[in-house]
Amino acid sequence: MIHPYMEQATLRNYINGNWVNGEKFTDVMNPATSEKIVEVPLSSEREVKEAVEAAKLAQKEWALVPAPQRAEVLYKVGQLMKERKEKIATLLTLENGKVLEEARGEVQEGIDMAFYMAGEGRRLCGQTVNAELKDKFAMSVRAPIGVVGIITPWNFPIAIATWKSFPAIIAGNAVIWKPATETPLMATELGKIFEEAGLPKGVINIVYGAGEEVGEAMVQHKDIQVISFTGSNKIGSHIASECGRQLKKVSLELGGKNAVIVMDDADLELAVEGIIWSAFGTSGQRCTACSRVIVHEDVKEALEEKLLANMKKLTIGNGLEKDVKVGPIINQDGLEKIASYIEIGKKEGATLLAGGHRLTEAPYHRGYYFAPTLFTNVTSEMRIAQEEIFGPVVSFIPVASFEEAITVNNRVAYGLSSAIFTNDVNRVFQAQRDLDTGIVYINAGTTGAEIHLPFGGTKGTGNGHRDSGVQALDVFTEWKAIYVDYSGKLQRAQIDVD
Ligand code: UN1
Numbered sequence: 001m002i003h004p005y006m007e008q009a010t011l012r013n014y015i016n017g018n019w020v021n022g023e024k025f026t027d028v029m030n031p032a033t034s035e036k037i038v039e040v041p042l043s044s045e046r047e048v049k050e051a052v053e054a055a056k057l058a059q060k061e062w063a064l065v066p067a068p069q070r071a072e073v074l075y076k077v078g079q080l081m082k083e084r085k086e087k088i089a090t091l092l093t094l095e096n097g098k099v100l101e102e103a104r105g106e107v108q109e110g111i112d113m114a115f116y117m118a119g120e121g122r123r124l125c126g127q128t129v130n131a132e133l134k135d136k137f138a139m140s141v142r143a144p145i146g147v148v149g150i151i152t153p154w155n156f157p158i159a160i161a162t163w164k165s166f167p168a169i170i171a172g173n174a175v176i177w178k179p180a181t182e183t184p185l186m187a188t189e190l191g192k193i194f195e196e197a198g199l200p201k202g203v204i205n206i207v208y209g210a211g212e213e214v215g216e217a218m219v220q221h222k223d224i225q226v227i228s229f230t231g232s233n234k235i236g237s238h239i240a241s242e243c244g245r246q247l248k249k250v251s252l253e254l255g256g257k258n259a260v261i262v263m264d265d266a267d268l269e270l271a272v273e274g275i276i277w278s279a280f281g282t283s284g285q286r287c288t289a290c291s292r293v294i295v296h297e298d299v300k301e302a303l304e305e306k307l308l309a310n311m312k313k314l315t316i317g318n319g320l321e322k323d324v325k326v327g328p329i330i331n332q333d334g335l336e337k338i339a340s341y342i343e344i345g346k347k348e349g350a351t352l353l354a355g356g357h358r359l360t361e362a363p364y365h366r367g368y369y370f371a372p373t374l375f376t377n378v379t380s381e382m383r384i385a386q387e388e389i390f391g392p393v394v395s396f397i398p399v400a401s402f403e404e405a406i407t408v409n410n411r412v413a414y415g416l417s418s419a420i421f422t423n424d425v426n427r428v429f430q431a432q433r434d435l436d437t438g439i440v441y442i443n444a445g446t447t448g449a450e451i452h453l454p455f456g457g458t459k460g461t462g463n464g465h466r467d468s469g470v471q472a473l474d475v476f477t478e479w480k481a482i483y484v485d486y487s488g489k490l491q492r493a494q495i496d497v498d
Pocket of ligand 1: 109155156285286287288289446447448449450
């Protein structure tokens with residue numbers, strides 16, 4: 001039986017411009033209802049190899065297409081995404097569970113990325129510099145790398161795919177893309193759009209399947225020269241070591257343990273709005289989600305009270321329904337992980353002020369819902385204050401001063417996003433200097449990165465690369481230095497300098 005939102009019962013891989021049938025499949029479920037949506041192929045090394053062969057051939061020609069013409073395809077991609085925004089957003093909510101308003105926002109992030117990277121087709125700037133010798137010209141250019149592999153997560157299945165694939169494509173590479181099996185619809189929709197926009201066959205290839213099979217085959221394939229991965233630290237460090245062994249370039253976006261700092265002079269109403277949005281939006285399943293509130297002790301009780309009152313107003317439910325603000329958790333494993341941290345927090349001596357349990361009564365009984373949760377009196381060494389929970393759980397950590405707030409913020413293994421609410425201009429500038437995360441927000445929550453700035457983090461959040469922004473091009477290009485000697489004689493650098 002075909003699901004009412006679907007045109008097909010089974011999805012197919014997209015290899016060399018063809019939609020290819022799979023052999024083995026797994027079910028894709030709607031996390032809001034547990035109903036089956038579609039089946040997705042579980043591919044193997046064989047499909048990865050086929051995709052790489054196609055990509056190698058396609059890339060040679062694609063690299064010779066002038067970048068402004070490559071950009072025309074991306075403009076078309078952006079245009080088609082814009083026309084289909086509502087349909088794509090609805091499918092995103094169906095497979096991922098995030099509320100429709102957020103799904104629209106995520107699709108918009110992809111549209112923004114398309115137009116932004118299309119613009120790069122007319123830049124891809126290098127430098128011209130002065131040579132140290134007479135009658136000699138020196139410059140640097142960005143060169144494509146070849147075939148690149150991208151492995152994308154279920155929590156932002158279309159936005160993150162655009163952060164990685166669009167810069168790769170505009171720079172003249174071909175792509176092998178393994179989307180998360182929980183959220184394959186976004187890849188099919190984007191694949192169809194690439195096809196309709198006229199991207200030559202083989203420039204993007206979609207291979208569905210498990211990380212252990214398809215992801216591993218990509219990491220081990222000698223002709224995939226770059227791996228760009230967003231996901232867990234455990235898998236990220238495995239990928240990094242395998243790529244390191246092969247001297248393969250790897251870009252990682254991993255976990256976060258992001259905090260909102262609320263100072264004693266903050267606008268508490270605004271801080272509560274920022275915390276609600278960044279802790280409970282997407283049910284806390286963002287790498288950038290706020291999971292710690294580092295609060296000045298003088299405003300701790302007032303902030304708790306206001307936050308609790310606002311948490312009560314949150315409507316939880318199926319993201320396709322109007323006015324729902326918090327959707328389900330992705331699946332049973334996700335729920336169990338969150339539930340296990342509630343027990344850990346209680347054992348560690350934190351005080352549970354709200355939530356802390358799964359929602360099992362109708363209408364929640366068929367989906368994977370977890371009550372928005374607030375712990376207080378948490379200390380910064382507790383595991384709930386150190387480890388990524390990836391759910392709607394926030395911990396209050398009281399502090400006595402601005403300096404202590406900064407120290408507590410930085411005392412975690414991750415460094416993705418941080419935020420401070422204060423009206424003191426000196427503290428604002430000290431904070432943006434001293435917070436050791438890749439993204440810093442002033443008087444806003446920890447989420448909401450824009451695509452034309454670098455996205456990524458310090459310490460355990462990654463390995464120094466950035467997604468999105470012009471910096472994403474560094475992952476998918478090699479720098480080439482070019483010297484043109486027009487003196488007509490041998491000129492030796494560093495020697496013939498008079
Ligand atoms: C993620 O959580 O992996 O800044 C991506 C944000 C979004 C992207 C989140 N624009 O929260």
